[in-house]
Amino acid sequence: MSATFTVDWLPGSDVLRGRCHCGATSSAQDPATLLDWLGAHPDGHDTSGPEVLLAPLPAGVAGDA
């Protein structure tokens, strides 16, 4: 399995979305928090559930892609 993960900065927002190689995703507005979560794989990485919100997102920003 590839050990690649990505962090996208959602256009028009301050939100970063992380996608782990296992398929789990999460969002945050702080890169350190998001990298902590991605680096902790598989802890907290549940691909069957909804996206993990590592911090409350601003109003109007979707929590899932």
Added chain:
Amino acid sequence: MSSPVTFVRNQWYVAAYGREVTTEVLGRTVCGEAIALFRTASGTVAALADRCVHRRFPLSAAPSHVVGDTVVCGYHGFTYDGTGTCVAVPGQSRVPRTARVASYPVVEQDSFVWVFVGDPALADATRIPRAPWLADEGWTTVSGMEPLAARWGLLVDNLLDLSHETYLHGGYIGTPEVAETPITTEVDEEARIVRVSRHMADAACPPFYANSTGMTGRITRWQDIEYFPPCLYTLHSRVAPVGVLPPAEGPDDGAFHVEVVYAITPSTETSTYDFWAVARDFAQDDEEVSRFLHDSNRTVVLQDVTALDLLETVVAAEPAGTQELSINIDTGALAARRMIAAMTASTTTATTAAADAATGAATQAATSAAVR
């Protein structure tokens, strides 16, 4: 005092450009290790510990000199071959068995001279990251090296976050769109690559590209970074008139391509070699364009040098653990820091394990001897 600077050992580092290594001995310090580089009569590059085993005189200092495939110490004439073996000493025919200096694995590739710092048994040349444009036909390259009076991590931070172009390099490569455009960061932990991409659909054309390509209007500008920690950084830069995208198939000949390469080589804890190169696939025989890109990029590098040298004095004076603030633009640099920390930790673990194994073997040998 600031946090201690660590080096990642058991890695390949750029010690010089191939053109710098001649039959005059060149001294470089890489990860705190003084290295003497020279080219033998047969044309290969030798890299030896830069201290004569006799009285520690630097082999890179005059009047030390190269004779054929050997280097002769300028103090008492101890003579070493390219492997570091002493082949002659003055006044006697017997060369002591212990008369040798350490040699470093060397590979000359992509215009660089790479040396392996660490356990030579772990030197795998296939792990050296590539920058083929610097030596391939079809590309024209300008390059240089500027010494930094700053720790190497500051240059990694600098290059992984190009939003600073807008503020530090305005009038050269910076425009407002660089800082305004969101980035995508990709981390390949297995291959040990950090990628940061910033694709600007409609941006001002900075002088660096306007004057070299002749484009006068707004442009589509892509910056795709690939960083291979610890040493090699590549920036694949694509510029084209607004709206001109790569075709689904065939060559991307509607755009101009520039490969910007940096080799980040730690020298001491607070100094770094900043090797830089700019390769282009257009105006390849135009000397004026070469001169312009060389002078512009060197100016940009020197702007970084001034900023990072100043930053080093600030960081060095701060207590360890002084807090920074990171925001979205720092994602790539933070990812790089984490990868470097993991590489440092794994190297330390491997070194400790090797030392433990050696100690264990020695203990076992001593015990066996005692039993006998």
